[in-house]
Amino acid sequence: xxxxxxxxxxxxxxxxxxxxxxxxxxxxxxxxxxxxxxxxxxxxxxxxxxxxxxxxxxxxxxxxxxxxxxxxxxxxxxxxxxxxxxxxxxxxxxxxxxxxxxxxxxxxxxxxxxxxxxxxxxxxxxxxxxxxxxxxxxxxxxxxxxxxxxxxxxxxxxxxxxxxxxxxxxxxxxxxxxxxxxxxxxxxxxxxxxxxxxxxxxxxxxxxxxxxxxxxxxxxxxxxxxxxxxxxxxxxxxxxxxxxxxxxxxxxxxxxxxxxxxxxxxxxxxxxxxxxxxxxxxxxxxxxxxxxxxxxxxxxxxxxxxxxxxxxxxxxxxxxxxxxxxxxxxxxx
Ligand code: SAH
Numbered sequence: 001x002x003x004x005x006x007x008x009x010x011x012x013x014x015x016x017x018x019x020x021x022x023x024x025x026x027x028x029x030x031x032x033x034x035x036x037x038x039x040x041x042x043x044x045x046x047x048x049x050x051x052x053x054x055x056x057x058x059x060x061x062x063x064x065x066x067x068x069x070x071x072x073x074x075x076x077x078x079x080x081x082x083x084x085x086x087x088x089x090x091x092x093x094x095x096x097x098x099x100x101x102x103x104x105x106x107x108x109x110x111x112x113x114x115x116x117x118x119x120x121x122x123x124x125x126x127x128x129x130x131x132x133x134x135x136x137x138x139x140x141x142x143x144x145x146x147x148x149x150x151x152x153x154x155x156x157x158x159x160x161x162x163x164x165x166x167x168x169x170x171x172x173x174x175x176x177x178x179x180x181x182x183x184x185x186x187x188x189x190x191x192x193x194x195x196x197x198x199x200x201x202x203x204x205x206x207x208x209x210x211x212x213x214x215x216x217x218x219x220x221x222x223x224x225x226x227x228x229x230x231x232x233x234x235x236x237x238x239x240x241x242x243x244x245x246x247x248x249x250x251x252x253x254x255x256x257x258x259x260x261x262x263x264x265x266x267x268x269x270x271x272x273x274x275x276x277x278x279x280x281x282x283x284x285x286x287x288x289x290x291x292x293x294x295x296x297x298x299x300x301x302x303x304x305x306x307x308x309x310x311x312x313x314x315x316x317x318x319x320x321x322x323x324x325x326x327x328x329x330x331x332x333x
Pocket of ligand 1: 063064065066089090091092093094095096110111112113116137138139140155156209210211212213
């Protein structure tokens with residue numbers, strides 16, 4: 001807590017005044033959240049000096065942390081209160097998740113790219129946001145087990161609204177989603193559910209990265225992205241994650257039983273030199289315990305998201321757990 005953190009707090013205050021209040025934004029609860037959440041912890045270390053700039057910034061894997069003003073607008077548009085259950089799709093750095101966690105009751109945050117999801121989860125837990133639940137998965141399918149949601153906020157542009165999101169919206173709830181082509185014009189649409197009708201209540205121009213289809217990226221796309229991330233990490237000591245040991249408990253749902261998921265996971269875990277175990281759960285999911293170096297665990301999580309050929313993974317949920325010192329190798333339980 002020296003000069004530099006004071007300066008960051010000052011910059012955060014100026015960001016709110018000059019970029020948000022000055023543009024006519026008045027929602028006090030959202031302003032208070034933006035004054036509180038340390039955006040500098042959600043950007044890569046080399047970009048900390050720009051953390052409070054009036055624009056999106058790169059966070060790796062071709063993705064960006066949204067412009068502060070856009071985060072304020074999105075948070076206001078979904079109209080959440082202290083009791084609200086919110087689904088956030090495309091959580092990226094986790095910054096929007098933290099802002100939502102300040103104004104809503106509970107936040108379920110989905111991110112397609114495992115390394116980003118992992119980093120966001122670590123930052124959010126370090127800041128003590130116990131009301132944010134993160135998972136790796138394709139947001140176009142929503143999060144059926146936790147539905148309905150009072151608000152759904154999508155931070156990546158879709159060509160059309162994924163039907164699952166309408167289905168998972170509570171009566172009276174709001175869905176905010178940028179719609180349009182990847183590099184073309186997009187509009188931020190807001191729908192309000194009224195029984196079985198969905199009224200479009202507002203729109204404004206915007207620019208977001210595309211909502212990628214989970215199946216289109218396949219294992220290869222994400223794997224390549226992961227490799228480039230770990231190269232960068234090794235090059236620059238990115239986020240200080242290299243070599244750090246960790247243990248996680250993972251729940252994989254979808255079509256994952258009767259498809260050789262466990263033996264394939266064991267083979268992959270052994271190949272990567274991880275310690276852990278894998279077992280089926282009585283409700284049709286697969287549970288894994290993984291421990292080893294941080295980026296190797298990340299690589300395994302990436303494999304878990306795809307699984308063996310016959311599997312259809314719909315969701316991967318990850319929790320930090322204590323290391324189990326009694327484990328040796330990787331077993332099927
Ligand atoms: N609000 C975030 C924005 C991140 S950019 C932030 O401020 O950090 C949008 C994110 O959406 C990217 O991280 C991208 O990986 C993710 N994304 C794209 N398609 C997705 C999908 N189908 N499901 C879940 N996340 C997706």
